[in-house]
Amino acid sequence: MCRTPSHRPRWTSRFFEQRHFENPNLLPEACFIALDGDEYVGISELWASQASLEELYTGLTGVRRAYRRHGIALALKLRAIAYAQKHSITTIKPGTSRTTGLC
Numbered sequence: 001m002c003r004t005p006s007h008r009p010r011w012t013s014r015f016f017e018q019r020h021f022e023n024p025n026l027l028p029e030a031c032f033i034a035l036d037g038d039e040y041v042g043i044s045e046l047w048a049s050q051a052s053l054e055e056l057y058t059g060l061t062g063v064r065r066a067y068r069r070h071g072i073a074l075a076l077k078l079r080a081i082a083y084a085q086k087h088s089i090t091t092i093k094p095g096t097s098r099t100t101g102l103c
Contacts, residue, residue, distance in 0.1 A: 025049075030056065032079045034063070034072050041067040044076035046083065047095055056084055057095035 020026055025047045034042035045059030058080070063072045084092055 023047075025057075027056070030080065030083050031059075032076050032083075034067075034076055036067065040064075042072045042076055044073065044080050046080050046092065049093075052091075054089060055091035055093060056089050057093050059095050 020031075027046055027048050030046035032044045033040055042061075042063040044061040046056040047059045049055040049057060061073055061076060063076075081092070
């Protein structure tokens with residue numbers, strides 16, 4: 001069972017590593033990070049589909065509170081769409097814990 005964002009515990013490094021690097025649906029080249037200098041301020045992810053090579057699932061998209069409302073999430077999503085188009089992906093679906101193996 002997934003927890004809602006308001007009840008999600010702080011991510012530890014180990015939790016992040018398990019969620020990402022040990023997940024067979026991970027597409028490292030489709031994880032986009034926004035930086036302000038050396039500070040990570042936003043992320044948007046695409047995950048592989050086990051059902052079709054022509055579709056991907058969205059993963060986490062988030063921007064640090066201090067950087068919100070500046071178009072960063074939109075820019076990250078547009079970059080993800082450009083990635084999908086470049087790789088002949090026909091469909092991007094909203095990801096869930098069941099489709100992406102996340103949680």
